[in-house]
Structures are given as C-alpha cells and as structure tokens.
Amino acid sequence: MTASPNSAEARDIAYQLHSYTNARLHQEQGPLVIQKGDGVYVEDLQGKRYIEAMAGLWSVAVGFSEPRLAAAAAKQMERLPFYHTFTSKSHGPVIDLAEKLVSMAPVPMSKAYFTNSGSEANDTALKLIWYRANAMGQPQRKKVISRQRAYHGVTIASASLTGLPNNHRSFDLPLANIIHVGCPHFWREAKPGETEQDFSSRLAAELEQTILSEGPETIAAFIGEPVMGAGGVVVPPEGYWEKIQAVLAKYDILLVADEVICGFGRTGNMFGSQTYAIKPDIMVFSKQISSSYMPISALLINDRVFEPIADESSRIGVLGHGFTASGHPVAAAVSLENLKIIEERDLVGNARDVGAHLQKRLRDLSGHELTGEVRGVGLIAAIELVGDKESRQPWGTTGALGSLVNRHLQDLGVISRNMGDAIAFSPPLIITEREVDIVVDSLTEAMNRAAAEVRARRAVAAE
Ligand SMILES: Cc1ncc(COP(=O)(O)O)c(C=O)c1O
Numbered sequence: 001m002t003a004s005p006n007s008a009e010a011r012d013i014a015y016q017l018h019s020y021t022n023a024r025l026h027q028e029q030g031p032l033v034i035q036k037g038d039g040v041y042v043e044d045l046q047g048k049r050y051i052e053a054m055a056g057l058w059s060v061a062v063g064f065s066e067p068r069l070a071a072a073a074a075k076q077m078e079r080l081p082f083y084h085t086f087t088s089k090s091h092g093p094v095i096d097l098a099e100k101l102v103s104m105a106p107v108p109m110s111k112a113y114f115t116n117s118g119s120e121a122n123d124t125a126l127k128l129i130w131y132r133a134n135a136m137g138q139p140q141r142k143k144v145i146s147r148q149r150a151y152h153g154v155t156i157a158s159a160s161l162t163g164l165p166n167n168h169r170s171f172d173l174p175l176a177n178i179i180h181v182g183c184p185h186f187w188r189e190a191k192p193g194e195t196e197q198d199f200s201s202r203l204a205a206e207l208e209q210t211i212l213s214e215g216p217e218t219i220a221a222f223i224g225e226p227v228m229g230a231g232g233v234v235v236p237p238e239g240y241w242e243k244i245q246a247v248l249a250k251y252d253i254l255l256v257a258d259e260v261i262c263g264f265g266r267t268g269n270m271f272g273s274q275t276y277a278i279k280p281d282i283m284v285f286s287k288q289i290s291s292s293y294m295p296i297s298a299l300l301i302n303d304r305v306f307e308p309i310a311d312e313s314s315r316i317g318v319l320g321h322g323f324t325a326s327g328h329p330v331a332a333a334v335s336l337e338n339l340k341i342i343e344e345r346d347l348v349g350n351a352r353d354v355g356a357h358l359q360k361r362l363r364d365l366s367g368h369e370l371t372g373e374v375r376g377v378g379l380i381a382a383i384e385l386v387g388d389k390e391s392r393q394p395w396g397t398t399g400a401l402g403s404l405v406n407r408h409l410q411d412l413g414v415i416s417r418n419m420g421d422a423i424a425f426s427p428p429l430i431i432t433e434r435e436v437d438i439v440v441d442s443l444t445e446a447m448n449r450a451a452a453e454v455r456a457r458r459a460v461a462a463e
Contacts (some may be wrong), residue, residue, distance in 0.1 A: 008031075008033045008045060009030040009031055009033060009045075010030075012030065012031045012033065013026065013027055013030055013031070016031075018031070032044055032410075033045045036064075037052070037060075037063075037064025037065055038063070038064055038065040039063045039064065039065060039428075039430065040052060040053075040055075040063055040064070040427055040428045040430065040431050040435055041064070042064060042415070048413070049413060050410070050413050050414060050415045051413065051414050051415070051427070051435060051438060051439055051442075052064065052415050052427070052428070053414050053415055053416050053425050053426070053427045053439050054415060054416060054417050054424065054425070054426050054427070055426055055427055055428045055429075056292055057287065057292070058229055058261045058266070058287055058288075058380070058426040059286075059287035059288055059291065059292035060291050060292055060293075060428050061264060061265060061288040061291045061338070061342060061347060061428060061429040061430070062291045062338060062341050062342070062347070062428065062429070062430060063291075063428045063430045064428075066291065066293075066338075066341065068337050068341060069290075069291065069293045069334050069337055069338055069341075070293075071337075072333045072334050072336070072337035073293070073294065073330050073333065073334050075333070076093060076329050076330045076332075076333035076334075077330055080092075080329050081329070081330060082328065082329065082330075083329055084322075084324065084325075084326070084327075085114065085322065085326050085327040086322050086326075091327075091329050091332075092329075093327075093329045093330075093332035093333040093336060094114065094327035094329065094332045096332070096336055097112070097114075097298075097327070097332045097335055097336055098111070098112035098114075098327075100336060100339060101285070101298060101300055102300065104270065104339075105271075105283065105300050106270070106271050106273050106274045107273070107279050107280065107302070108302060108303075109283065109300040109301065109302050110300075110301060110302050110303045110305075110306040111300070111301055111306050112298050112299070112300055113128075113298065113299045113301065113326075114296065114297070114298050114326045114327035114328075114332070115296075115297045115298065115299070115323055115326060116295045116296060116297060116323055116325050116326070116328070116331075117153070117286060117295060117297055118152070118153050118158075118258075118260040118284065118286040118287065118297050119152070119153025119154050119155040119158040119159075120153075120155065120158075120297060120323065121153075121260070121284045121285070121286060121297035121298065121299050122152045122153050122155075122157065122158040122161055122223070122256075122258060122284055123153070123155045123156075123157040123158050124299060124321065125221075125223070125256050125282050125284060125299055126144060126157045126158075126161070127157070127321060128282075128299075128301065128305065128309060128321075129144065129220045129221045129254060129256075129282075129305075130142055130220070131309055131312055131319075132220075132305055132308045132309050132312070133220050134312065135308035135309060135311055135312030135315075136308050138217070140215075140217060140218050141217060141218060141219065141220045142177050142218065142220055143177045143178070143179055143214060143218050143219050143220060144161065144177065144178055144179070144219075144220055144221045144222070144223060145179045145180075145181055145207070145210065145211075145219060145221070145222045145223070145253075146161045146162070146163055146178060146179070146180050146181075146222075146223050146224070147163050147180055147181055147182065147183050147184070147224060147228075148163040148180050148181070148182060148183040148231075149163050149164060149183040149185065149228055149231030149232060149234060150162055150163040150164075150180070150183075150223070150224065150225060150228060150231060150258075151163075151164060151167075151225070151228065151229055151230035151231050152223060152225075152258055152260075153260075154167060156173065156175065157175065159171065159173050159174070160173050160174035160175040160178040161174075161178060161223055163180045163183070163231070164230070164231060179210060179214065181203070181206060181207050181210055182203050182206055183228070183231065183234060184199075184200070184203055184228075184234060184236045184237055184240050185232070185234045186199055186237040187372070187373040187375070187384070187392075188392075190237075195238075196237035196238035196239065196240075197237075197238050197239045199237050200236075200237050200238060200239040200240040200242075200243050200244075201239070201243060203240065203243070203244070204240075204243035204244055204246070204247050207222075207244060207247050208247045208250075211247070211251055211253070216251040216253075219251060219253050220253070220254060221253060221254040221255070221256055221281075221282075222244070222248050222253055222254070222255055222256070223255075223256040223258060224244075224255075224256070224257065224258065225257075225258045225259075225260070225261060225262065225272070226241070226257060226259065226262045226267065226271075226272025226273055226275060226276050226278055227261070227262055227266075227267060227272055227275075227377060227380060229260075229261040229262075229380070229424075229426070230419060231419070232382060232384070232419045232420060232422040232424075233375060233376055233380055233381060233382035233419075233422060233424050233426075234375070235375050235376060235377055236276060240276075241276040241277060241278050242277065245278065245279065254281045254282065254304070254305065255278070255279070255280045255281055255282075256280060256281070256282040256283075256284065257271075257272070257273045257278050257280035257282070257283050257284070258284045259271055259272055259273065259283050259284055259285050260284055260285065260286045260287055260297070261287060261380065261426070262275070262380075263283075263285045263286075263287070263288055263289065264285070264288035264289060264339070264342055264348075265288065265342055265347050265348040265351045265378075265379075265429050266288065266351060266378055266379055266380050266426065266429070267351070267377050267378040267379075267380065268348065268351045268352035268355050268377060268378030268379070269348065269352075269378075270348055271283070275377065275378070281301070281302050281304055281305050282299055282300065282301050282302075282305060283299065283300040284297070284298075284299055285297060285298045285299075285300075286298070288338075288342075288429075289335050289338070289339070290331060290334045290335040290338050291338045293334050293338070294328070294330060294331035294334045294335070295325075295331060296328065296331035296332065296334075296335055342429070345430070347429040347430060348429075350429055350430065350431075351378045351379040351429050352378060354379065354431055354432065354433055354436060355376075355377070355378035355379040355380075357433045357436050358376070358379060358381055358425065358427075358431075358436045358439075358440070359374075359376055359377070359381060361436060361437065361440040362374045362376065362381055362383055362425070362440060362443075364440075365383060365440070365443070365444060365447070368444075368447055368451075369389070369451050370385045370386065370387075370395075370401065370405070370447050370450060370451050370454070371383060371384075371385065371386070371389070371447075372384040372385060372386035372389065372392055372421070376425070379425075379426065379427060379429060379431065380424075380425070380426045381424070381425045381426075382419075382422040382423060382424045382425070383422070383423050383443070384421055384422045384423075385401045385402055385405060385421045385422075385423065385447075385450075386401075386421065387401060387454070394420075394421055395454055398420050398421060399418065399420045399421060400421075401421050401450060401454070402418030402419070402420055402421040402422065402423060403418055404450045404453065405418070405423055405443075405446045405447055405450045406418040406423060406446075408445070408446035408447075408449045408450060409423070409442055409443060409446040411446075412442040412445055412446055413442065414438070414439050414442045414443070414446075416443075423443070425439065427439065
C-alpha cells in the first residue's frame with residue numbers, strides 16, 4: 001500500500017499484530033481504519049461510509065451510535081468504575097444482570113457466572129464441567145463432544161472445542177479429551193437422496209456410536225451453537241437438535257448451548273435455543289449481551305450443574321476460578337441498558353420481520369451463476385459461492401471466490417465477511433428493509449463483477 005509514513009495506516013502496519021489476518025499480506029495491503037459509526041453504518045478515515053452487514057463481529061445489535069449505552073457507561077463510571085465479585089463481594093449492576101439473565105432464560109436456570117469474552121466463557125464452561133465431574137465422584141467423565149466447523153473461541157480450551165483447522169494448526173491443539181463429531185451441514189454433507197430428517201438421524205446415530213466407542217461413562221458434555229456462525233452459518237437440518245438431545249439424554253450427558261452469536265435476538269427469537277427447542281444445562285452469552293460496547297460474557301448454569309459445584313467448593317473451601325473483570329460494573333450496566341433497548345424496541349421482532357426480508361432477497365439470488373446455496377434464519381445468513389453449480393466445486397482454491405466478492409462488496413460500501421466461499425451477513429438488529437435492499441443490491445453487483453472476472457479468466461485459460 002502507499003500510505004504516507006506517519007499515517008494511521010502506516011503506524012498500524014508498524015506497530016500492530018492483527019487477529020485473523022495474514023500478517024505478511026497486511027504489511028502490503030494495510031488496514032481499513034474505521035473512525036466512527038452511526039446506526040448500521042461505519043465510516044473510514046477517508047470519510048467513506050459502509051453498511052456494517054456483520055454488526056462488527058455479529059455483535060452490535062443496537063447499532064453503532066446508541067446514546068443510552070454511552071450514558072449508562074458514563075453514569076456507572078462516575079458512581080463505581082470498578083468492583084469485583086471475588087470473595088463474596090458484589091455490586092448492584094452485576095446482581096441486576098444476573099437476575100435479569102436467569103429470568104430471561106428459556107429453560108429453568110439457577111445462577112449466572114460472568115467472564116469477559118466468549119472464549120473465556122467457554123473455557124470456564126469446560127472447567128466447571130470437569131469440576132462438577134470430580135465433585136460427583138466421576139473423575140473419568142471428562143470428555144467433551146464438539147463438532148467439526150464449530151466455533152467456540154481461541155483460548156487453549158475454547159480453541160480445542162472449535163472445530164476449524166486454522167484454530168488448531170501450528171498451535172498444537174486440540175487438547176486431549178475433546179472429540180469432534182460431524183457437522184450438520186446438509187448441503188455439503190448429506191448423501192445423495194438423504195432428506196434433512198434422514199441426515200439428522202444419521203448424525204445422531206454417529207453421535208451415539210462415538211459415545212459408545214469412547215465409553216458413555218467418560219463423556220461429560222456436548223457443546224454446540226444453535227446455528228453455527230464462524231463455521232460458515234450452518235443452519236441445523238430438520239430434526240437435528242431433537243435427535244441429538246435424545247441421544248444426550250439417554251447417556252446423561254450435559255448440553256452446553258453456545259449462544260454467543262444466536263443470543264438476544266439474532267435468529268428471530270430471544271435465544272437460538274428457543275428457535276430449535278434446545279434445552280441446555282449451560283448457556284453461554286457474549287456479543288449482543290452488551291452490543292459489544294463493553295467486553296462481557298456470561299454463563300447460565302442450571303441446578304444440575306450448580307449443586308455439585310457448590311458442594312465441591314465447600315469441600316475444597318473455595319471455587320478457585322475468577323477473572324479480575326468478571327461482572328465488571330460498567331460492562332454490566334451497559335448490558336442491562338442494552339437488553340432493555342432490545343426489549344423496548346422489539347428488536348427480536350425486527351430480526352424476525354426484517355430477517356424474513358433478508359432471507360427472501362438472498363434466496364432470490366439462488367439462480368445466479370455463482371450461487372451454490374443460500375442459508376440462514378432471522379438476521380443471520382450466508383450465501384455460499386461455487387465455481388461450478390453442478391459439482392459444487394469452488395473456483396480455484398476454496399475461498400478465492402469468497403474473497404473476490406467480499407472485496408467488491410467492500411468497494412461498493414458494504415462490510416461482510418467471507419468464511420471460505422460463504423459470504424456471511426449478520427447485520428445490527430436495528431436494520432431496516434431499505435438497508436437490507438442496499439446490502440443485497442450491492443451483493444448482486446459484487447457477484448456480477450466477480451462472475452465477469454471468472455468468465456474472462458476462463459476465456460484466457462481456454463485460449
Ligand atoms: C459461537 C461463538 N462462541 C464463542 C466465540 C468466542 O468469543 P470471543 O471472540 O469473545 O472470545 C465466538 C466468537 O465469534 C462465537 O461466535
């Protein structure tokens with residue numbers, strides 16, 4: 001890139017190592033520096049505006065300029081900027097938020113536990129599951145089943161739960177005791193002639209086979225996102241969660257619902273667990289809990305989980321776990337105000353209604369020469385691109401077409417994210433139909449531009 005030596009872009013290249021970035025390519029291309037946001041829009045340093053069709057990282061439910069969240073943060077900063085939750089200490093915002101979350105849960109829950117990121121929350125879930133197994137005199141019950149293409153974060157334990165190669169490669173992960181079963185990606189993984197129900201039955205049978213071959217007494221829990229996000233927006237096929245839960249119940253295996261993306265409205269219900277009739281023992285939240293205005297995450301645990309843990313902490317003398325910022329008062333105050341806004345403005349209803357419009361508009365692109373599959377629910381969706389519709393093969397290497405369309409889309413003023421060749425959409429829950437139209441019209445143009453390039457390159461190759 002040609003940035004002047006003291007520009008923000010040049011200083012970024014000089015001083016920052018970025019997450020989920022090719023560090024060498026970044027040195028050549030530099031960053032997109034965002035300086036402000038309003039509603040569903042963000043603006044870069046040159047003043048160009050983009051619709052943030054990923055809500056940042058699936059997270060800014062109320063949009064980028066909500067004054068009530070800024071006011072809630074300022075008020076709490078002035079009153080009590082920090083206090084903790086160790087050694088029986090507490091404070092108003094964290095108590096209110098714990099009560100609020102337990103009262104919102106779609107199944108009976110007992111206690112909330114606070115952490116600061118989705119990864120920390122899943123890490124904590126795994127530790128609590130192990131602690132509970134020891135508390136129950138079942139030290140052999142330590143294995144946790146996750147799924148290929150799952151995304152549960154990047155700490156050592158969470159990255160192990162994640163089922164994506166790039167989170168394991170060269171990090172010496174996953175840890176032992178984490179097992180990955182098949183991904184419920186109907187379009188990619190179903191066998192010819194299988195219905196969604198057949199496919200779900202096969203996955204449930206494979207899960208049962210895995211449990212039996214590992215030894216049911218060694219399996220502590222199963223973790224899953226109601227809709228997989230970073231693995232490419234994988235919507236469960238019909239009957240999937242019902243059949244999986246039947247197997248888990250048969251062997252008394254805990255179920256963890258990772259609601260980090262789905263929670264607080266994304267799928268058109270308050271929780272993804274409601275959309276798919278999931279009855280978890282542990283629920284994990286982050287992102288839309290505070291619209292990511294402050295870092296915060298939370299777990300809800302039911303009595304099946306809490307009671308043995310309480311006994312074990314009493315036997316040992318302490319629950320030896322906790323983060324300095326667990327239940328941070330400013331993050332808790334912002335979360336409370338954010339949840340109030342989601343309820344008052346019926347953003348869950350908006351996700352359902354405007355989500356239906358997004359899903360329809362994207363499905364109208366099914367006939368496009370580059371479209372493999374369109375999938376999604378509520379305000380989360382993906383369009384998977386292919387080089388060949390019949391064979392469903394990519395154009396060149398996997399991700400080449402996704403990156404190309406994503407780049408065109410960004411030029412056209414829409415920020416999205418390609419996971420391989422799946423272009424994802426997860427806009428703020430406040431998005432309107434008109435704004436959805438701008439996103440999908442821009443996507444259509446980006447796909448047309450990419451298709452023209454593909455055709456041109458094929459013509460050159462054929463000469
Ligand atoms: C479903 C899910 N779980 C966990 C995480 C990890 O959250 P964090 O990036 O806050 O550690 C993510 C992040 O995208 C996620 O999508």
